[in-house]
Amino acid sequence: MNALNKLFNNSESFQEENLKKYIQAGKIAAKVREEIKRAVKEGMPLIEVCETVEGRIRDLGGKPAFPCNVSVNEVAAHYTSPPNDGRRIPEKAIVKIDIGVHVDGYIADTATTVCFSPEYEGMVYAAEKALEAAINIVRPGISISKVSSEIQVAIERYGFKPISNLTGHQIGRYIIHAGKSIPNISHFSLEKIASGCVYAIEPFVTLNDAIGIVKDSPERYIFRLVKYKFAQKQTEIRNLLNFINENFKTLPFAERWLIRGLRREEAYKRAFSELISQKYIMSYPVFIEASLKPVAQAEHTIFVGDKDIIVIT
Numbered sequence: 128m129n130a131l132n133k134l135f136n137n138s139e140s141f142q143e144e145n146l147k148k149y150i151q152a153g154k155i156a157a158k159v160r161e162e163i164k165r166a167v168k169e170g171m172p173l174i175e176v177c178e179t180v181e182g183r184i185r186d187l188g189g190k191p192a193f194p195c196n197v198s199v200n201e202v203a204a205h206y207t208s209p210p211n212d213g214r215r216i217p218e219k220a221i222v223k224i225d226i227g228v229h230v231d232g233y234i235a236d237t238a239t240t241v242c243f244s245p246e247y248e249g250m251v252y253a254a255e256k257a258l259e260a261a262i263n264i265v266r267p268g269i270s271i272s273k274v275s276s277e278i279q280v281a282i283e284r285y286g287f288k289p290i291s292n293l294t295g296h297q298i299g300r301y302i303i304h305a306g307k308s309i310p311n312i313s314h315f316s317l318e319k320i321a322s323g324c325v326y327a328i329e330p331f332v333t334l335n336d337a338i339g340i341v342k343d344s345p346e347r348y349i350f351r352l353v354k355y356k357f358a359q360k361q362t363e364i365r366n367l368l369n370f371i372n373e374n375f376k377t378l379p380f381a382e383r384w385l386i387r388g389l390r391r392e393e394a395y396k397r398a399f400s401e402l403i404s405q406k407y408i409m410s411y412p413v414f415i416e417a418s419l420k421p422v423a424q425a426e427h428t429i430f431v432g433d434k435d436i437i438v439i440t
């Protein structure tokens with residue numbers, strides 16, 4: 128890596144600059160995660176959790192890299208509050224809070240699980256221990272399948288089951304899921320963890336008698352721009368397309384963030400559904416455990432150096 132860097136002018140300092148931004152994003156993400164962990168309560172509106180997290184990220188000098196995910200019980204991932212969400216955290220719930228922060232496109236992705244039911248605390252512990260075990264063995268050059276096996280073994284040691292179709296992932300600038308995946312179950316792969324790369328590791332855990340896979344729910348509250356060109360003649364549609372491109376680029380966003388930024392609500396709503404039907408915008412389905420069993424999650428983002436790794440969150 129160093130030898131390669133020397134071939135390019137300034138590339139070493141350039142990489143250092145990038146690392147600084149990753150570390151800044153990571154610090155903000157970790158701080159907000161610990162704050163919200165203490166603040167969430169049974170009965171709290173989900174939209175309050177989302178807006179508190181996103182607001183704190185902005186206060187601390189970062190930007191949300193994706194809408195705050197608040198996934199309750201059998202919901203594993205990708206739930207964020209739609210506008211005027213009336214839902215609240217139910218009693219005895221197990222709640223995953225997944226936070227993304229970016230500084231100039233450099234992303235930190237981290238998650239924690241808050242548990243209001245003593246019977247699911249073991250599952251939260253297993254997710255945290257599996258993440259810790261993975262971080263302890265990950266280093267440049269190690270095979271991804273080794274990291275995945277470590278996660279599965281740790282989860283099963285506590286008597287639980289990994290979710291087999293949710294994975295950790297490589298992170299790129301302005302791209303959350305870039306390149307390689309890090310599955311939470313043992314699998315055959317020749318892929319290796321590479322130095323100079325950034326990865327999110329995120330074990331998802333469910334009960335041993337669950338199916339252990341997630342399926343799409345019909346609900347979709349997180350969106351992303353996938354096409355950007357000026358074939359649009361209508362002013363409202365063009366304005367909305369510009370707004371999304373300028374503010375979120377290729378990062379996921381919530382409909383709540385459009386209302387924040389645009390004034391004429393009715394016009395934007397028409398333009399928004401038009402852009403979805405013309406496939407300028409894609410949407411992410413909410414993921415639920417297929418047997419409706421509760422799910423726990425833990426997640427950190429790591430920067431892989433030449434010899435060792437830095438947990439940035």
Ligand code: MN
Pocket residue numbers: 225226236237238329426
């Ligand atoms: Mn995440």
Ligand code: MN
Pocket residue numbers: 236295296327329426
């Ligand atoms: Mn992630």
